[in-house]
Amino acid sequence: MNKPHIVTGVIGSDCHAVGNKIIEAFFSEHDFEVVNLGVMVSQDEFIDAAVETGSRAILVSSLYGHGEIDCEGMRGRCLERGLDPVLLYAGGNLVVGKSDFAQTEKKFKDMGFDRVFPPDADLEQAALLLKNDLEKIKHV
């Protein structure tokens, strides 16, 4: 059976490359076809890659604290481009400082992200969630 394509990368003017490589390696080993766009990726580049590869999930990383501004409007842009349904995950140091994660999670969910992960998230757990979520939207 074909592995599902997923798109990942670090959004905005953020050039933290290490976590990005770990995510690519980890999800590749867990039966995903990872389309890794690297660092400093714009919303449109994520969406372009998802359209072209038929991906049903975009995993957005952000480490430098400006994730909120960079991710704003992304769900709308996906809809605009006909990318629906698609899972949007965000993870990393999404906002500046040490704010309460529950607040950050709510902020991102309000922006249309399906799941939000803190910097210390368990990738095994994330991969499981992703598989289940993909299964759920498969027949939409």
Add this chain to the structure above:
Amino acid sequence: MSEYIYCADLGSTFTKGALFKIDKTVQVAARYDVPTTRHNLEEGWRESLSGCLEKASLKKADRLLVSSSAKGGLGIVAVGLVKELTMKAGCEAAISGGAKILASFSGSLEKSDIKSINDLSPDIILFTGGTERGNREAVLHNAHALSSMHTGMNIIYAGNSALRMEISEILKPFDLYFAENVMPEVNVLSAASAKNTIREIFLKKIIEGKGISAIGKLASLPVMPTPLAVYNFCRELFNRNIFEHPFLLLDPGGATTDLYSACPPVSENSMVLRGMPEQTIKRTVEGDLGMRFNAESALQTAGEKTLTNKKNYIWTEKLAKQPEILPQNSEEKENEKNIAAACVRTALMRHAGAVKKYYTLNGETAVQTGKDLRPIRIIISSGGYTGRFGTKLFFEEILSDLKKENSGKEDELLLPENCRFWADYGYLLPLLALLTHVYPDEACRLFKDSLTELN
């Protein structure tokens, strides 16, 4: 004993012919150019051939080689999925394969798009979309949309290969060809297979439509699209390091302006690269910039930067009616210079990549899109005004103007700097590009020797 090879380029404005004499060295034995006989291309070709033979006092040539950009060249419509991905990859493959993009479409094709394609009646439709095992739905939608086109179109499908069976069913009434996916993975360009298929269709079908099948039968090698021959020639010149430096080749023709750059696409490792990787040999062709048929639009595109004035436009009107005329007095020469400058500057700006600076937590980061032309040290002009009358000052002014406009801009173009300028006064480029298929070393060497450095 010497061998004589006659090379001809059936052009849009002039049909150019040269007889090369090959013994220990290669020399031009005769040249003979004629205005292209559009009603019958063979007529002009025969005149050039017999003119060359007469000049060299010969009865026949040992081999005949032909390239053609006549009758508008090879017109392709590119259909892709995402504008910056498969549509761009399709355009790149078509352009480096010697074609001209008549129009390009991305996203879901609509009825109005199909009408446009029918109206354009392209030689080939290059249909792409989806990476390998990637998008299915949108590509199939576009296939269904294309199926309502006028029949008899040549279509190359170079998209997600998993859909080939469905595509061949949907597009059954058309002349359908399959090539490997031009973008197997995101931001990976794979143009070779599509280019070969374009060439195959050009030989099998298009030559006939352009009225050169009779010439093709007499030729010793298959007829080539001229830009493909020149593209291959640039690769040969670059691989042999003939100019000892990366170079740029300018060919502002009557209807289009062609630019070929030969240099590694990235010169600084510290740059963050975005978008599709560029090719070492890159061709761009600007369909709205020309010395004859598109002179007016060239001036308009460049705007006030090229001393646009009324006199220029009187000259462009004349040119549109009588493309083969050459400037006679100083005023007409000045007009011609302004058109050439407009073509060169706009084509350069479109060919060059750009760098944008971002301030991140790690300090300043430079992001490059497109090709870095800064390593270019040699600019060769061939054809049209620039090949005949271009001076060092003419090119230096264009480059320094661009540099001035460019400095301090957010997106800074990566333009050539510190160049030497050479001219191909004899316009041997397309002819040696043909000869290179038989005598590559000699053709490359003769090209360099035939150039004049502009001082």
